[in-house]
Amino acid sequence: MPVIIEKQYKNNSHLAVWQITESHDELQALLPSEILTDAELAGISHPQKQIEFFCSRLTIRHLANKLGIKYLGIRKDENGKPYLVGSEWQFSLTHTAGYIAVVMHESQSLGIDMEQPSEKLLRIARKFLSETERTDADSDLDKLCIYWSAKEALYKLYGKRKVIFIDNLLITPFQKDQQVINGRLKINDIDEQYAMIVEKIDKYYLVSVC
Ligand SMILES: CC(C)(COP(=O)(O)OP(=O)(O)OC[C@H]1O[C@@H](n2cnc3c(N)ncnc32)[C@H](O)[C@@H]1OP(=O)(O)O)[C@@H](O)C(=O)NCCC(=O)NCCS
Structure with a gap:
């Protein structure tokens, strides 16, 4: 079970990162059928997406067991x-x-x-910055890439639709090697600031609001 990173942040949130090395069948066999329902799998037809799905549930279960x-x-709300x-415990995931x-x-x-730098971000910069x-x-x-991941992380924290990335999710300009950046969620009557942790894993940037 290749959980490659496990840590506790200062505010007592817990992080686990799983590196996917297993095959589709190995992963499916690890998840008990009462948790991995057909209904959950029904919407995911692509084998690679199924692998990410299995691993995400295994990582959540791993952290849950540890805690x-x-x-x-898991279930999903209307958004x-x-x-x-x-359980009252909160979580967020990325694959x-x-x-x-x-x-x-x-x-x-x-x-x-978690995202990797790509040219696509240059093309859509006007839409999210x-x-x-x-x-x-x-x-x-x-x-x-850090801006994009930070905004997606803020979006997931908020969890609701109708978010305008340019207006509602704001990141204070930062240095590329900065490990903690500042984010702001400003929507309706909410105006909250968050410290966001930036980590580099392989070719990806991982940004967590915690
Ligand atoms: C939902 C969204 C945040 C997922 O991000 P992603 O980079 O595509 O995928 P990730 O792997 O990082 O995250 C996927 C997980 O996000 C979580 N997620 C989905 N909707 C969510 C929500 N409303 N709130 C919190 N978390 C959510 C789910 O757990 C999902 O994993 P699962 O389907 O296996 O359960 C993204 O697709 C999205 O809708 N972003 C906002 C839309 C937008 O307006 N973007 C354009 C701005 S210019």
Whole structure:
């Protein structure tokens, strides 16, 4: 079971990162059928997506077991935000082709996202960055990726639809090697600031709001 990173952040949230090395069948065999329901799998037809799905549930179960939470599966609310069945613990997850990352906290809402720098971010920068953020990121793919992941993580923390990335999710300009950046969620009557942790894992940037 290749959990490659496990740590506790200062605010008592817990992170686990799983590197995907197992085959589709090995992973399926690890998940008990009462947790991995056909209904959950029905919407995922692509084998690679199924692998990410299996691994994400195994990573959540791994963390839950470690923290003494009885893992009864996960469900999603009307916005698609996932929650643990029968527990008050909060979590957020992200998957890529190579890794799964999950953060959990006893009570606080969380957000996590993992992405790799890509040219695509240059093309969509105008859609997700404010003018100040765009000036700061310029054409630096690493910075664009950190901005994107940070905003996706804030989006997951909020968990509801109708979020305008340019206006509602704001990131204070930062240095590329900065390990903690500042995010702000400003929507309706909410205006909250968050410290966000930036980590590099392989070719990916992992940003966690916690
Ligand atoms: C939902 C979304 C955040 C997922 O991000 P992603 O990078 O595609 O995928 P990730 O692997 O990082 O995250 C997927 C997980 O996010 C979680 N997620 C989905 N909807 C969520 C929500 N509303 N709140 C919190 N978490 C959510 C799920 O757990 C999902 O994993 P699962 O399907 O296996 O349960 C993303 O697709 C999205 O909708 N973003 C906002 C849309 C938008 O407006 N973007 C354009 C801005 S210009």
